[in-house]
Amino acid sequence: MDKITKRKNQWEEETLGPVLKKTPERKKVFTTESGIPVQRLYTPSDLKNSEYCRDLSFPGEYPYTRGVYPTMYRGRHWTMRNYAGFGTAEDTNQRYRYLLEQGMKGLSMAFDLPTQLGYDSDNPVSEGAVGRVGVAVDSLEDMETVFDGIPLDKVSTSMTINATAPILLALYIAVAEKQGVSQDKLMGTTQNDILKEFIARGTYIYPPEPSLKLVLDIVEYCMKNVPRWNTLNITGYHFREAGATAIQELAFTLGDAITYIEKAQERGLHVDEFAPRLSYSLGCYMDLFEEIAKYRAARRLFAKIMKERFNAQNPKSYLFRIFSGSCGSTLVKQQPINNIVRVTMHALMGILGGHQAIHTACWDEGFAIPSQDSARIALRTQQILAHECGLCDTIDPLAGSYYVESLTNEIEDRTRCYLEKLDEMGGMLGAIDSGFACREIQESSVAFQKKVDAGERIIVGLNRFVMPEEEALDDEDIFEVDPEVEEIQKSKLAALKQRRDNPKVQHALEKLSGAIDRNENLMPSIIESVKSYATLGEISGVMRDKWGEFKASTHI
Amino acid sequence: MEQRRIRVLIAKAGLDGHDRGAKIVARILRDSGMEVIYTGIRQSADQVVNAVVEEDVDVLGLSFLSGDHMVLVPKVIKGLKEMRIENVLTLVGGIILKRQIPELLKLGVHKVFLPGTDSQEIVQYIRENVNRTR
Numbered sequence: 001m002d003k004i005t006k007r008k009n010q011w012e013e014e015t016l017g018p019v020l021k022k023t024p025e026r027k028k029v030f031t032t033e034s035g036i037p038v039q040r041l042y043t044p045s046d047l048k049n050s051e052y053c054r055d056l057s058f059p060g061e062y063p064y065t066r067g068v069y070p071t072m073y074r075g076r077h078w079t080m081r082n083y084a085g086f087g088t089a090e091d092t093n094q095r096y097r098y099l100l101e102q103g104m105k106g107l108s109m110a111f112d113l114p115t116q117l118g119y120d121s122d123n124p125v126s127e128g129a130v131g132r133v134g135v136a137v138d139s140l141e142d143m144e145t146v147f148d149g150i151p152l153d154k155v156s157t158s159m160t161i162n163a164t165a166p167i168l169l170a171l172y173i174a175v176a177e178k179q180g181v182s183q184d185k186l187m188g189t190t191q192n193d194i195l196k197e198f199i200a201r202g203t204y205i206y207p208p209e210p211s212l213k214l215v216l217d218i219v220e221y222c223m224k225n226v227p228r229w230n231t232l233n234i235t236g237y238h239f240r241e242a243g244a245t246a247i248q249e250l251a252f253t254l255g256d257a258i259t260y261i262e263k264a265q266e267r268g269l270h271v272d273e274f275a276p277r278l279s280y281s282l283g284c285y286m287d288l289f290e291e292i293a294k295y296r297a298a299r300r301l302f303a304k305i306m307k308e309r310f311n312a313q314n315p316k317s318y319l320f321r322i323f324s325g326s327c328g329s330t331l332v333k334q335q336p337i338n339n340i341v342r343v344t345m346h347a348l349m350g351i352l353g354g355h356q357a358i359h360t361a362c363w364d365e366g367f368a369i370p371s372q373d374s375a376r377i378a379l380r381t382q383q384i385l386a387h388e389c390g391l392c393d394t395i396d397p398l399a400g401s402y403y404v405e406s407l408t409n410e411i412e413d414r415t416r417c418y419l420e421k422l423d424e425m426g427g428m429l430g431a432i433d434s435g436f437a438c439r440e441i442q443e444s445s446v447a448f449q450k451k452v453d454a455g456e457r458i459i460v461g462l463n464r465f466v467m468p469e470e471e472a473l474d475d476e477d478i479f480e481v482d483p484e485v486e487e488i489q490k491s492k493l494a495a496l497k498q499r500r501d502n503p504k505v506q507h508a509l510e511k512l513s514g515a516i517d518r519n520e521n522l523m524p525s526i527i528e529s530v531k532s533y534a535t536l537g538e539i540s541g542v543m544r545d546k547w548g549e550f551k552a553s554t555h556i
Numbered sequence: 557m558e559q560r561r562i563r564v565l566i567a568k569a570g571l572d573g574h575d576r577g578a579k580i581v582a583r584i585l586r587d588s589g590m591e592v593i594y595t596g597i598r599q600s601a602d603q604v605v606n607a608v609v610e611e612d613v614d615v616l617g618l619s620f621l622s623g624d625h626m627v628l629v630p631k632v633i634k635g636l637k638e639m640r641i642e643n644v645l646t647l648v649g650g651i652i653l654k655r656q657i658p659e660l661l662k663l664g665v666h667k668v669f670l671p672g673t674d675s676q677e678i679v680q681y682i683r684e685n686v687n688r689t690r
Contacts, residue, residue: 128627202573554596
């Protein structure tokens with residue numbers, strides 16, 4: 001027995017024991033948010049199987065536990081990139097210009113549901129949803145307005161777009177060209193992660209196979225033409241939002257990454273050519289140490305997978321670059337200003353976790369489109385942490401913490417086991433097909449809800465420290481999207497369809513249809529279609545006709 | 557005569573795919589002994605109405621998170637009336653502004669549950685208000 005363990009036993013007997021007898025601890029068992037047992041005290045004995053050079057190493061070096069770059073925030077801060085977009089293209093342009101003036105470093109585009117699902121604003125199914133949860137984009141005209149006065153060679157843009165990602169990327173390329181910016185200079189990200197839509201969030205259109213084809217069309221097209229574009233942002237955030245534990249979130253994210261990489265290889269792409277442009281997104285929940293350990297474990301485990309499983313040689317293929325976001329489900333409607341504190345913790349996790357871009361939610365985001373004021377406060381939260389708190393002057397400051405390192409090891413081990421289970425069922429495609437992934441997440445979300453209902457998981461303002469209803473926020477303070485948006489979009493569309501060269505549109509759409517039949521990369525014909533001012537609904541319509549729509553299971 | 561179990565349809569109308577809340581409510585109602593059917597996401601108002609008829613349910617629970625409820629709830633209620641469906645306890649849950657609640661109740665919604673509701677409160681409300689004599 002080593003010296004520390006001996007001393008610890010002695011401490012438990014002589015110092016701790018008598019105190020526990022008099023005053024027991026708050027709980028019998030302590031666990032992290034995801035149910036990992038937490039010991040009373042961590043010591044070097046908990047790390048006796050760790051080897052610094054093998055497990056932690058140095059920033060910018062394998063296995064990247066301490067960070068993906070050698071200087072991290074001493075070089076430059078993360079990209080402050082808050083999710084925004086609502087109403088018409090004009091509304092969104094105004095909000096973007098405001099946020100950029102206030103010091104935001106990159107845009108993160110939110111689209112309304114019709115845009116995400118390939119419907120134009122005048123489609124009857126879009127009724128009530130136009131411009132609601134993001135900006136309505138029907139054609140190149142809208143995209144031109146969104147980026148009016150915003151130079152696309154200077155600003156990077158991340159788009160939360162999946163089933164219609166090729167169309168939105170084509171629109172972005174076309175707007176840039178109009179601004180005189182060639183596509184090889186564009187910087188940004190298409191989320192383009194359709195697999196997770198089949199498990200959580202639900203903005204799939206086509207069945208998995210053609211959906212995966214579209215994902216890879218972007219990957220392949222950008223490899224050759226838009227080299228600085230992050231083609232695919234593999235996202236765990238939405239699993240967490242749907243109720244997954246940290247382990248499930250990480251395992252499903254890495255499981256998806258493995259599937260995409262295998263599919264790209266099947267297409268004949270070389271891992272070291274496309275993997276450097278993959279990026280990752282994870283959620284920020286509420287357990288500070290568990291989340292930080294999750295990000296560190298993610299970097300290490302991913303690097304090992306790239307090396308051992310895919311035999312990647314390019315060091316850039318090993319980088320698990322993280323864009324993180326405050327989990328909206330942690331925000332509470334009761335006493336909502338308290339959410340500023342929660343979001344501050346999210347940003348802190350992201351910074352101590354070494355993220356490349358951070359989204360901080362607005363305090364009113366859980367129940368409304370954020371107002372301009374709340375959007376500014378969310379940005380200021382990041383700026384205060386970046387400049388006032390000494391968080392960015394040394395790299396990975398929590399490394400060496402007995403607790404954080406133990407938890408990092410524990411999360412890596414648990415995630416690895418979970419990944420083995422996924423492999424046995426045919427990877428993520430198997431886990432989606434059998435309903436395993438959905439069921440697992442649902443079990444976790446029900447378990448969480450039961451803990452909240454029982455008051456076991458405390459949420460301040462909701463099940464503890466509750467205030468009378470009258471003192472809660474009044475609706476008058478809630479920002480609302482102009483209900484006229486739908487009519488404005490409809491009349492813009494009608495005018496566009498009058499004005500544009502309709503035979504040219506038809507010709508472009510027919511070419512797209514032919515490209516689908518020949519199983520070609522569809523990006524060139526989608527770009528030609530959007531330039532002819534074909535609408536998003538028309539382009540998606542061609543694909544719907546060819547591939548049909550996916551119907552999900554309704555298991556509960 | 558033995559009372560039949562309460563039958564509930566949980567529905568996601570509109571384009572939104574966030575169904576964590578809908579599924580949690582569905583599961584908790586089932587765990588409390590009710591028979592629960594879930595429509596899945598992206599249902600039109602007509603599809604919801606048809607499901608109410610086909611499944612012969614006592615309770616309809618509609619979940620909305622994306623702000624389209626003031627368009628879709630009236631359509632569902634109108635559809636139910638056209639099919640002469642009465643006595644179905646109609647509940648709405650999700651992100652609803654307080655000032656919209658009176659309007660929803662006037663339309664014929666029986667109760668609106670806001671974020672943070674204890675799930676047992678929903679179970680209890682259904683037990684006390686469901687009409688099983690139809």
